[in-house]
Amino acid sequence: MSQNLIAALQNPDLYPHEVDGFQVIETHISWVILTGPYAYKLKKPVNFGFLDFTELSGREHFCNEELRLNQRLTEGLYLEVLPITGTADAPVLGGEGPAIEYVLKMRQFPQSQLLSTLQANGELNTAHIDEMAQQIAHFHTHAPQVPQEHHQGTPEAVMEPVRQNFEQIRPFLSDKADLLQLEALQAWAEASFTRLKPLFEQRKAEGFIRECHGDIHLGNATIIDGKVVIFDCIEFNEPFRFTDVYADTAFLAMDLEDRGLKSLARRFISQYLELTGDYQGLELLNFYKAYRALVRAKVSLFSMPTEASPVQRAATLRQYRNYANLAESYSTIPSRFLSITHGVSAVGKSSVAMRLVESLGAIRLRSDVVRKQLFGEQTADNSLGGGIYNADASVATYKKLHEMAGTVLRAGFPVVIDATYLKREQRDAAAKVAEATGVPCLILDCTAPDAVIEGWLAHRQAIGSDPSDATLEVVKAQQASREALGADEVLHSKRVETHNSKSLDTLIADIRQRLPGL
Incomplete structure (x- = not known):
């Protein structure tokens, strides 16, 4: 997909509605064209191993999956998948003839209403957290169970990405203290896995491996019509989505704690448990929070430029250490009463x-x-x-x-x-x-x-x-x-x-x- 197509799509005559202006948001896997009333999302033809959008048929499939899966937690936000026909320089939205690309049409909402933005402005409150707890609890309770014969949710499947984190992080580190900390975290993860293995097996047998969201954090939640809406689930990788409900829940708890909102994280977990009654799996919470924190740590290292300057490297390592320290905090033994x-x-x-x-x-x-x-x-x-x-x-x-x-x-x-x-x-x-x-x-x-x-x-x-x-x-x-x-x-x-x-x-x-x- 060329930049020519993205430029050509910024033409108000192509759209069957009024256009207030254009803004393009680019991530490593997509472009989103904002028009005012609606947003149009295109997937980049990339392959990162954990996702493969290189083929047009694959991009069509995952556009439809994104539409289907996100309608589980939203209403009226994800609207339809449209073909783009014509040429990259003269595209037609929803036209006749062979498709050159596919686009997911969504209702546009103000970026100022993202919960991550509200949090940055000091406007996130307990009502938002309680509403998220209610929605996630209801969603998890009704989400389809992953079939027992499926590999996902087995102890081996749970531990594979945990070990991969350590393997992928280690080559980036040279400081002795960082390496010693990583070694200690890996030892704790392995010891925890051995201790928790019967519980992982029990969770699999009892149907707690479900088709979850996979990416719940404040940046993927917004306020629409006065209500919290959780969006942008993982559509491109089943193993990321087919997981224990605690892995889904732990992501939001970790994200809140990373933002210094420990009291809200604790409130969220307690409220979620009151609604689901899933206290039997509580022992998994810190294991999954540590895993999620180390995923964030790894991603921060991956984002460092190949020829990073000393300043860039220092900034990246600072971010990595914040997440590594957060992961380490989950390995401590708390005082109980x-x-x-x-x-x-x-x-x-x-x-x-x-x-x-x-x-x-x-x-x-x-x-x-x-x-x-x-x-x-x-x-x-x-x-x-x-x-x-x-x-x-x-x-x-x-x-x-x-x-x-x-x-x-x-x-x-x-x-x-x-x-x-x-x-x-x-x-x-x-x-x-x-x-x-x-x-x-x-x-x-x-x-x-x-x-x-x-x-x-x-x-x-x-x-x-x-x-x-x-x-x-x-x-x-x-x-x-x-x-x-x-x-x-x-x-x-x-x-x-x-x-x-x-x-x-x-x-x-x-x-x-x-x-x-x-």
Whole structure:
């Protein structure tokens, strides 16, 4: 494909719509021609090994694949594939006769609305992250499973690109410290692979290898009509797309952490897990995050010019080291703990738990969510002690919460269980989980004035998006029947005034002081 064609396509007479002007965005694999209302994407005739666009038939095929695959997460963004006929100097868009090229027509959106741009401008917020978590969780839950006989998702297939990273990075490095770090990272990856191999096999057998997106990061998400839209999935390489859902999820988490947004990364993971319930695979998260970070590290080295100047080489190595250090951070052993909230409904326990997620990397388990996952969204007879809130349902809910907590702790992450824990036997059961996994247990004794609780409860009911069904009658009954913390429990509890932000700040500081590895 010649530059002549790209130049010739910048002619407003070729398009069946108004053209506001032309702008061409070029990457190593494509050109995108912006016209104002629509964008037209052409694939370059290149072969990089992991993709091959050298044949016209291949470019047509992958244009259609890009259209098909991206419609899974978008609506009205990817529109159609059109042939370009005529000649490179006098092209016709969608004309008759033999095609000389193919183009993917898309709805154009402002580059200023990319989440990466919003982040750079300090405008990315928790609502964007929560929306991404919801979309990705729904997408992964419904994505087609890769057939069992397919090689992708086997332990060998998982480890092959991990080892390839180290092989391809090493020739670029000469500094002893860089080489020693790479050697340590490779040793950690191999040791992790040996330890995790049974889990990789289990994930394959249980259908968690799916047709994923393959390239989820802030640069591939934008705001359209007020909603987050995730676009530009991997269409050109099945192995990049046929992967464990955790590999997909880890990419966004790593990208957020690379941008210094660790609290948002932690929030994203915890929210995603609440929606999918896929806690069994959590032990894979850091393995895949390290892999993704080293892919970025490798790409930064690949981008260095052959005859790089000392300044260019220093800049490239600085970028490489940032990603290598990020990968190394995922190999450290974190401090673990089990914390449980204690307090009536609407006292602010969920907000306290989310602070532990964002500040300390805990995984939040919510009784309201787990209860409805176990028993469904029943609304009949959900009064105090009725329906899914009867005694047997509550016993089952706490049992499930404690099983999940054990899974998360064994995966190497701290846990905060967001539940009322008004009964001593419930708190004792949680303490046994902590004892069995060898971690400290902390009770977060959540309090707030009655007027504040009533106000929060009314606000929550008005919004109608909270999983809790608690009413003021329920809260009053809880206050009357709650079992106070025993003297032995007070010794490992922290009182939290949920309406006082300083109380929350003090809580986080105290936990960090006790567990400096956080």
